[in-house]
Amino acid sequence: MFLDDLLTDFGPRFRVPLGAIRTGLRYGRMPLFVSWIVTNRCNLRCVYCGCPHIKTAELSTEQALRLVTEMADLGVLAVHITGGEPLVRKDLDRIVSRLRSTGVRFGISTNGTLVPKRQALFEGCSSVSLSLDGPPIVHDQHRKTGQVAEVLDACRVLSSMDVETRLVSLVTRNTTTDSMRFVMEQAQVYGAKVYFQPALDVVLSTTDENPVVAQSKKVNALFSDLIDFKTAGKPIGNSVASLKHMARWPHQEPLRCMLQRVAVRVDPQGVLLPCHERADAPDGVSVLDGGFGSALSSLKSKSCTECWGSSRVQARESFRANPAELISLAGTMLGSQSAR
Ligand SMILES: C[S@@+](CC[C@H](N)C(=O)[O-])C[C@H]1O[C@@H](n2cnc3c(N)ncnc32)[C@H](O)[C@@H]1O
Numbered sequence: 001m002f003l004d005d006l007l008t009d010f011g012p013r014f015r016v017p018l019g020a021i022r023t024g025l026r027y028g029r030m031p032l033f034v035s036w037i038v039t040n041r042c043n044l045r046c047v048y049c050g051c052p053h054i055k056t057a058e059l060s061t062e063q064a065l066r067l068v069t070e071m072a073d074l075g076v077l078a079v080h081i082t083g084g085e086p087l088v089r090k091d092l093d094r095i096v097s098r099l100r101s102t103g104v105r106f107g108i109s110t111n112g113t114l115v116p117k118r119q120a121l122f123e124g125c126s127s128v129s130l131s132l133d134g135p136p137i138v139h140d141q142h143r144k145t146g147q148v149a150e151v152l153d154a155c156r157v158l159s160s161m162d163v164e165t166r167l168v169s170l171v172t173r174n175t176t177t178d179s180m181r182f183v184m185e186q187a188q189v190y191g192a193k194v195y196f197q198p199a200l201d202v203v204l205s206t207t208d209e210n211p212v213v214a215q216s217k218k219v220n221a222l223f224s225d226l227i228d229f230k231t232a233g234k235p236i237g238n239s240v241a242s243l244k245h246m247a248r249w250p251h252q253e254p255l256r257c258m259l260q261r262v263a264v265r266v267d268p269q270g271v272l273l274p275c276h277e278r279a280d281a282p283d284g285v286s287v288l289d290g291g292f293g294s295a296l297s298s299l300k301s302k303s304c305t306e307c308w309g310s311s312r313v314q315a316r317e318s319f320r321a322n323p324a325e326l327i328s329l330a331g332t333m334l335g336s337q338s339a340r
């Protein structure tokens with residue numbers, strides 16, 4: 001109790017990190033980074049993604065707003081909003097407005113379709129991750145005809161607002177060195193960085209085989225090329241250490257990682273999950289049953305054998321290189337989050 005009072009007395013300037021320390025003492029985990037799948041609904045049907053087919057209940061607006069307040073009180077530093085397509089949630093403006101007013105940093109992943117219509121959402125947003133897999137012959141084949149044009153429109157809107165934009169590009173069987181060049185050229189035009197990541201062997205959030213998964217030799221070779229592109233100064237956001245990790249896809253090994261102590265996921269129904277699991281993992285506890293802190297104390301730790309999402313890999317590599325830089329990881333974690 002004494003320590004609690006002492007931490008509170010440091011005052012509002014230190015509220016966020018001290019709140020996290022207090023939470024760590026009380027609940028055994030410090031949830032600094034939250035990846036929040038606000039919905040599984042989506043206005044696209046990408047060939048490699050099963051999210052839109054998962055029918056789940058969603059937190060109501062009031063429940064979502066309460067969750068933001070609780071997260072802020074418990075010291076969460078950064079929330080990455082993802083989906084499904086988060087912009088299909090009509091109340092997203094109220095959710096981000098609560099994030100702004102509580103001082104929690106936030107990032108958003110989107111397919112770009114609704115960015116021009118919902119521009120106001122991005123005010124105060126730390127970074128936006130937009131998926132772009134290549135020129136139309138690659139990307140539109142994965143997503144829908146005309147989607148590249150929509151993503152580039154979104155890039156224009158975001159660059160006019162000076163919002164940090166990240167292009168998240170999946171390496172699939174359709175990826176070529178030229179298609180990666182196309183994405184890097186677009187990044188150059190809009191002042192963005194590209195984060196490449198391998199498409200998983202399964203359709204996201206399912207156990208079905210991904211119809212566009214690449215052969216491992218191809219992935220290994222393309223990531224080796226990306227290391228050369230990065231060294232040559234191309235706008236690639238992945239660190240060299242991350243690219244080296246990706247170049248070993250789909251190698252599986254027990255991974256030592258402390259990030260699951262500070263990074264969690266929340267699914268659309270409010271179920272709290274460890275860093276590496278998605279909505280298809282049923283063993284979390286809902287924040288609706290006693291709040292975020294209580295769900296946190298019930299969270300089970302598991303060791304990972306795979307880690308391929310670009311922002312997680314990046315955060316893991318940076319944390320391994322310099323554990324003292326935990327707080328500056330907030331920016332790294334505000335990137336796109338795929339499954340593993
Ligand atoms: C699930 S989407 C949610 C955000 C938004 N709807 C979008 O498409 O960017 C988040 C990221 O997961 C990636 N993704 C989807 N299916 C995947 C798969 N099977 N393997 C790896 N990444 C995948 C998407 O390309 C996207 O960059």
Ligand code: SF4
Pocket residue numbers: 042043044045046049050051052083084085111
């Ligand atoms: S990858 Fe994103 S845009 Fe595509 S179906 Fe999944 S959630 Fe929707």
Ligand code: SF4
Pocket residue numbers: 255256257258259260263275276304306307308312313315316340
């Ligand atoms: S998914 Fe990656 S970053 Fe997250 S706990 Fe596992 S190894 Fe660490």
